[in-house]
Amino acid sequence: MPRREPDHSFDLHGLTRNQAIRETHQHLRRIRAGGGRSLVEIVTGRGEHSPDGRPVIGPAVKEWLEGDGRHLVDVRDVQWGPGGGALLVQIGYQDEGD
Numbered sequence: 001m002p003r004r005e006p007d008h009s010f011d012l013h014g015l016t017r018n019q020a021i022r023e024t025h026q027h028l029r030r031i032r033a034g035g036g037r038s039l040v041e042i043v044t045g046r047g048e049h050s051p052d053g054r055p056v057i058g059p060a061v062k063e064w065l066e067g068d069g070r071h072l073v074d075v076r077d078v079q080w081g082p083g084g085g086a087l088l089v090q091i092g093y094q095d096e097g098d
Contacts, residue, residue, distance in 0.1 A: 007038040010040075012045070020044070025064075028075075038092060061087060076092065
């Protein structure tokens with residue numbers, strides 16, 4: 001995915017795993033309803049406040065995006081953003097000329 005500024009961004013800090021997946025689905029459905037394609041930054045955190053200091057939300061959301069989310073919200077690509085505390089998600093079809 002080429003580097004560019006996200007078209008949309010939302011933050012999942014403070015949510016449980018299941019709440020984060022539900023919120024991600026709802027946010028991406030609304031964004032996708034606008035048509036076209038979008039680069040979305042999903043701020044998940046790096047897990048520094050988790051009991052064992054390991055991320056929970058990010059890996060769970062990434063797994064959902066690469067599974068059910070791929071079809072439900074037209075996910076094209078998912079990558080960790082710089083620093084590992086966010087996901088960069090491409091949704092929608094790319095134009096032929098891109």
